[in-house]
Amino acid sequence: MYSFLLQFSSRPKAIEQNKYVLVLQTRFGMDFRSLRFPGVISYDSPPGGGTTDYAVQIFHDALASGRHSCYLRPDTRLPMMYIDDCLRSLYEMMTAPEESLSCRTYNVAAMSFTPEVYSVFSLDILKQIWISMFGFKNP
DSSP, X not given: OOOEEEEOXXXXXHHHHHHHHHHHHHHHOOOOOEEEOOEEEOSSSOOOSOGGGHHHHHHHHHHXXXXXXXXXXXXXXXXXXXXXXXXXXXXXXXXXXGGGOSOSEEEXXXXXXXXXXXXXXXXXXXXXXXXXXXXXXXX
């Protein structure tokens, strides 16, 4: 997975927030940096009830009962990112030279997919797990 930084939206509220940040920076010498993330997913922590948790819950349910019922429409596209990419983007933002920043608040983007596409992808992964665990090609 690759993540990249996007400049924060230029909506009026965002402009006011950036002005406030500039005051903190110039008046008080504060080095303010902020990242806004999509849904962050990880294989090693249980789903916590967020909208992108279906991406992890589908595996928990498949292993426990062989079924998963998704509460989202099949064509609902949601942005999400893997925890390692999230941590890497935090590190890169915090260690970036101050003069290289064009603004102080960024949206971080990674991937977006639908439950329909993800279920096909997940099924392929589960088949590979089945083959590696039991040596069978058909579960």
